[in-house]
Amino acid sequence: MWDYSEKVMDHYRNPRNVGKIDDADLIGEAGSLTCGDSLKLYIKLKDGIIEDAKFQTFGCGSAVASSSILTEMIIGKSLDEVKNITNKDIADELGGLPPEKMHCSVMGHEALEDALKKYYGDDYVSPGVTDVSDTVICTCFNVTEHQIVEAIEVNGLSTVDEITNYTKAGGACGRCKGAIKKILEKHAPKKEVKLSAAQMVLKINKVIESVIAPELQKDGGDIELIDIEDNKVYVKLQGRCSACKNSILTLKSFVETTLQDKVSPEIEVIQV
Amino acid sequence: MVIYLDNNATTKVDKRVLDAMFPYLEEEYANPSSMYQFSVKSSKAIAQARAQLRDFFGAKSEREVIFTSCGSESANTAIKGVLAANKNKKHIITTKVEHPCVLNLYQTLEKQGYRVDYIGVHADGSLDLEELKDKIDDETALVSVMWANNETGVIFPVEEIGEIIKSKNPETKFFVDAVQASGKVDFDVKNTNIDLLGISGHKFHAPKGIGALYVKSNVIIPPLIVGGHQERGMRAGTENVPYIVGLGVAAELAKEALKYETTEIKRLRDKLETGILKKVFNSRLNSSISNRVPNTSNIGFEYIEGELILLHLSDLGICASSGSACTSGSLEPSHVLRAMGVPFTSLHGSIRFSLSRFTTEEEIDYTLEKLPQVIEKIVKLSPYQDELEHLRNSREH
Numbered sequence: 025m026w027d028y029s030e031k032v033m034d035h036y037r038n039p040r041n042v043g044k045i046d047d048a049d050l051i052g053e054a055g056s057l058t059c060g061d062s063l064k065l066y067i068k069l070k071d072g073i074i075e076d077a078k079f080q081t082f083g084c085g086s087a088v089a090s091s092s093i094l095t096e097m098i099i100g101k102s103l104d105e106v107k108n109i110t111n112k113d114i115a116d117e118l119g120g121l122p123p124e125k126m127h128c129s130v131m132g133h134e135a136l137e138d139a140l141k142k143y144y145g146d147d148y149v150s151p152g153v154t155d156v157s158d159t160v161i162c163t164c165f166n167v168t169e170h171q172i173v174e175a176i177e178v179n180g181l182s183t184v185d186e187i188t189n190y191t192k193a194g195g196a197c198g199r200c201k202g203a204i205k206k207i208l209e210k211h212a213p214k215k216e217v218k219l220s221a222a223q224m225v226l227k228i229n230k231v232i233e234s235v236i237a238p239e240l241q242k243d244g245g246d247i248e249l250i251d252i253e254d255n256k257v258y259v260k261l262q263g264r265c266s267a268c269k270n271s272i273l274t275l276k277s278f279v280e281t282t283l284q285d286k287v288s289p290e291i292e293v294i295q296v
Numbered sequence: 297m298v299i300y301l302d303n304n305a306t307t308k309v310d311k312r313v314l315d316a317m318f319p320y321l322e323e324e325y326a327n328p329s330s331m332y333q334f335s336v337k338s339s340k341a342i343a344q345a346r347a348q349l350r351d352f353f354g355a356k357s358e359r360e361v362i363f364t365s366c367g368s369e370s371a372n373t374a375i376k377g378v379l380a381a382n383k384n385k386k387h388i389i390t391t392k393v394e395h396p397c398v399l400n401l402y403q404t405l406e407k408q409g410y411r412v413d414y415i416g417v418h419a420d421g422s423l424d425l426e427e428l429k430d431k432i433d434d435e436t437a438l439v440s441v442m443w444a445n446n447e448t449g450v451i452f453p454v455e456e457i458g459e460i461i462k463s464k465n466p467e468t469k470f471f472v473d474a475v476q477a478s479g480k481v482d483f484d485v486k487n488t489n490i491d492l493l494g495i496s497g498h499k500f501h502a503p504k505g506i507g508a509l510y511v512k513s514n515v516i517i518p519p520l521i522v523g524g525h526q527e528r529g530m531r532a533g534t535e536n537v538p539y540i541v542g543l544g545v546a547a548e549l550a551k552e553a554l555k556y557e558t559t560e561i562k563r564l565r566d567k568l569e570t571g572i573l574k575k576v577f578n579s580r581l582n583s584s585i586s587n588r589v590p591n592t593s594n595i596g597f598e599y600i601e602g603e604l605i606l607l608h609l610s611d612l613g614i615c616a617s618s619g620s621a622c623t624s625g626s627l628e629p630s631h632v633l634r635a636m637g638v639p640f641t642s643l644h645g646s647i648r649f650s651l652s653r654f655t656t657e658e659e660i661d662y663t664l665e666k667l668p669q670v671i672e673k674i675v676k677l678s679p680y681q682d683e684l685e686h687l688r689n690s691r692e693h
Contacts, residue, residue, distance in 0.1 A: 025610075036607060042677055057680065060620070060629065060644045061601065064679040080679035082644075084603035084620070088677060127627075165627070188627070195627030 028085060029119035035089035040096055043078045052139030054131045059165055059192070061087045061128070065094070065135040074098050074106065079135075086118075086125040090132040093117050098136070107140060109133065110178045111190070126190040130175060150174065161203050164196035169207060176211050184208065224287065225252050231286045232259075236279055240265055247279065255290040257283060271295070297613040299659045301568075303499075304446050304476060304592060304650035305617055309542075310501040316545040317503075320538035328535055329526070338537050345544025352547035353493065353510045354484035362509045362530045363540050367475040368397040369520065370494030370509040373531070374471045375401060377517025378438045378492070379410070382469070385437035388412045391423060391452075392635040394442055398473055399631075402440075411435070417635050420584035421450035428457065432464040439470050443477035443493075447619055447632040447648055448583040449592025451481065458489025469515060475499055479550030480557055480589040491515045497539070501652070502546035506539035553653055561651050562590035564660050568649060569593040571664040576671050577691040578684060582638055582646055591651040594619070594633075596642030597671055598687060599680040605647055608670040614663055619646040641683075 028036075045066035055062035061083030068076040077095040081088050094114055098106045111133040115121045121129055141148045156173045160166060175181060175190040184204050188194045194201045219227065229249060237247050245265030250258040259279065261271050268274065272295070280293040300308070320341060326332075328339035343358070350358040364370045375398070379388075390402055392414045402412045413431045416424050423441070432439070439461050444451045454472050461468050471492040474483065479500035485493055492515065497506040511517065511530070523532030572595055573579050582594040597605065602620030609616055619630030628634075629643045638646065649663075675684055 036604065037611065039677060044681070057599070057644075058640045060627070062679055080677060080681070082599065082678050082680065083601050085607045087601070088604060192627050 026085070026122050026125065028089075028122070031093075031117075031119040032086055032089040032121065035092040035118065036085040039079075039088050039092040041076075041078045041092065041099075042080070044080060045076060045078050048078075050139040050142055052135040052137070052142070054134035054138060055083070056166075057082060061131060063087065063091050063131055063135045065091070065139055067098070067139055069103075072102050072104075074101055074103070083128065083131070084125070086121050086128040087131060089118055090114050090121075090128045091135075094132045094136065103140065103143060106136065109136060111175070112178050123186070123189045126179070127192050130171075130190055134171070161207070162191075162193035162195075162200045164200075165192040167191045167193035172204060172207050173211050176208065180213060182208070182212050219288065227287050228252060228257055228283060228291075231283055232279075235286070236282055239278070240274070245274075250296050255288065255292055257291055257293050258296045259293060260296055299614045299663060301649045301651060301655070301659075301663065302615045302617050303652040303655075304449075304648065306498045306504065307501045307652050308654055309498075309503050310546060310549055312549060313502055313542045313546045317538040317542040320541050324537075328537060329524075338535075341537060341541050342535055345540045345547075348544035348548045349508050349510075352478075352483065352551055354482075354486055355510055356486045357513060359528070360510055360513055362511060362527050363535065363543070364494075364507040364509055364531060365505055365536070366507045367395075367473070367494055367496030367499075370496070370507045371398050371471070371473055372401060373509055373520040374492040374494055374511070374517070375405075375438065375440060376520055377511075378469045378471065378515075379405070381517050382437040382467075385435050385467075386410050387433065387435040388438045388440065389415060389428065389431050389436060390440040391415045391417065391442065393417055393421075393445055393447075393632040394440070395446055395473060395475065398440060398442075417450075419637050421445060421448045421582075421632075421636050422584065422587065423452050423457075425453070425457070425460065429460050429464065432461060432468060434465060436465055436468045439468055440473070441470075442473040442475075443481060444474075444589045444592075445632060446476045447630055448594045448636075449476070449588040449650075450583050451477070451587050451589060454490060455488050462489045476592075477589060479553065480591060482551075482554055485510055485512075492517075497543045497546055500546055500550045502543045503539060506536060506543045508543060556653060558590050561653060561655065564655055564657065565591055565593055565649075565651050568651075568660045568664060569595065571660075572667060575664070575668045577688045578642075578671070578675065580642055582633060582636070582642075592648065593650075594646060594648045596633075596638060597645040597647065598639075598642040599678045599684050600645045600671065600674045602645050602647055604674055604677075605645065605670060608673065609667070612666050612670070614666065617648045617650075619648065620644050 045068050048066040049069040050067040052065040064080045066078045067074055077099050079091040079095055081091040111129040114132045115129040156170045158168045158170050161169050171191055181187055184201055187204050194204050232249050240247055244263055246262040248260045250260055265271050275293055275295055283291045324337050326335035326338045328335055328342055346358040346361050349361040388410055406412050415428045441452055443454050458470055461470050469491045472490050474493050475496045478495045491512045493510040495508050498504040519530050521532045526532055526535055578598040580596050582596050602618030606618050619633045633643055633646055
């Protein structure tokens with residue numbers, strides 16, 4: 025059983041604004057019967073303000089809840105205001121959706137966007153994402169590159185599985201997963217991994233104790249960590265190593281490269 | 297209040313099973329392999345359960361019974377065992393509608409270089425026996441077919457399939473996944489060409505965590521779990537005595553209840569099914585009427601979605617399950633219903649009701665009263681009003 029929020033349950037149990045508006049000014053559609061969910065959003069305008077909105081949804085509990093809350097979110101607003109509503113806003117308004125159900129909020133947003141496109145025509149610019157093509161990436165669920173990039177940017181997605189949860193792309197035959205990965209590499213927010221000073225000390229100490237020292241001890245030598253200052257690691261070679269002519273070689277080609285490899289490429293090792 | 301109509305998912309443990317298990321969880325905790333008088337009762341209890349399983353399977357000897365932890369372990373032991381014992385044969389035949397525990401294993405084996413043929417089914421859920429016959433060749437190590445389908449309840453003619461296999465290649469081994477047939481079909485393996493047959497206790501009122509595998513005496517396979525000498529070296533690990541005792545009792549009770557299953561449970565199932573098909577205009581049966589296990593009914597509701605039906609039923613205390621994509625977290629609807637060619641208008645709105653000997657007439661009546669209201673409520677949400685209206689008119693005239 026899904027862990028649905030109280031609000032999601034309330035909206036699928038008692039959906040608001042169900043039905044059709046016969047003289048609707050705009051109708052937005054998303055999804056299809058074969059794909060397992062679809063939504064028709066009817067909008068009635070008065071002086072540029074959404075006077076009424078209704079929906080008809082074929083789909084699961086969270087699809088109905090997303091549609092229902094969307095109508096509440098847009099009624100009384102101007103088209104300019106609702107242009108900025110994202111799928112994330114819909115999910116947030118519902119108190120969150122299970123990750124596997126995020127595509128329901130995306131469907132809600134797509135129906136709204138479809139209606140807006142009909143109103144603005146070629147002048148319609150989707151918020152945030154601009155220079156991405158409408159090439160279909162997932163043929164099973166008919167998902168475009170634009171939809172994928174939008175999901176990445178709005179929701180901060182970083183894995184292929186997340187993209188499947190949000191857009192369904194890659195969820196059936198899986199043949200487009202390679203293409204999704206490429207899109208992800210291009211558009212996903214880059215996370216810079218930088219260790220804090222304390223983490224750095226702990227990690228350097230661990231590598232010296234568990235990897236470097238045992239190797240030196242095999243030859244009757246040893247190593248002591250004296251200090252760490254930014255990327256400079258001060259060490260003292262001991263035992264047989266301290267008298268060895270090749271100690272500078274040991275230091276640079278073994279100690280330094282090991283630390284560079286396992287902790288950070290910036291590290292410089294200095295003998296004291 | 298819980299009205300449990302999802303007995304193909306799991307079942308309630310029978311009180312008589314529990315009562316038989318308790319002494320082995322409390323005072324009789326000895327390891328049956330130990331060398332003192334205290335362990336005699338444990339080892340005798342396992343011997344008795346083994347005899348009960350022999351009778352349940354209709355096997356020749358209790359030596360053909362191996363206790364396992366679940367249906368998936370039974371299947372893995374059988375399939376991997378047969379392939380390991382026939383290393384030079386790289387061909388397997390199975391069906392498109394097997395349980396995922398078996399299907400996923402075959403997909404893994406395909407990646408390891410095995411050639412796997414997946415036999416299709418007809419619209420009524422029955423197996424394409426001609427296709428099966430054509431595929432068997434000298435290379436075929438294993439044919440693997442379920443006795444009854446978990447989603448539709450459709451029974452496959454395993455006796456006939458056994459004949460076909462042995463007439464085409466006597467060396468080919470035949471594994472039957474009988475998890476959903478247990479307690480619903482009278483097994484008589486000694487008079488069939490079935491070589492291996494797996495079951496799972498929790499589908500017929502034993503607890504979860506216990507299963508069994510029948511291996512015909514002349515079929516030699518290596519164990520899946522290697523270690524101690526338990527189960528005559530066929531399955532290492534200290535015997536789960538209380539659960540084995542429970543499985544034995546559940547098997548005996550299931551054999552006794554077979555007649556009730558095929559008369560009373562079938563009557564209740566048919567009452568539910570004909571009632572729904574009559575009362576709900578957009579419903580259709582997703583299988584043949586005959587040739588099914590007596591407890592299962594799979595009904596499609598057109599132009600509405602299954603998870604939403606389940607959520608509303610759940611609010612009324614009714615538990616059922618769906619072949620809809622949304623319920624499983626996967627994005628694709630049931631592979632079984634797709635293989636049968638169920639139309640896409642009802643594919644996502646298919647609901648499985650599965651009864652047990654604990655299902656009452658009142659529960660069926662309550663479901664028949666509430667379900668049509670639920671469907672009407674959801675139909676109002678559908679964007680396919682014109683199609684639904686057309687369907688309603690064509691059904692009423």
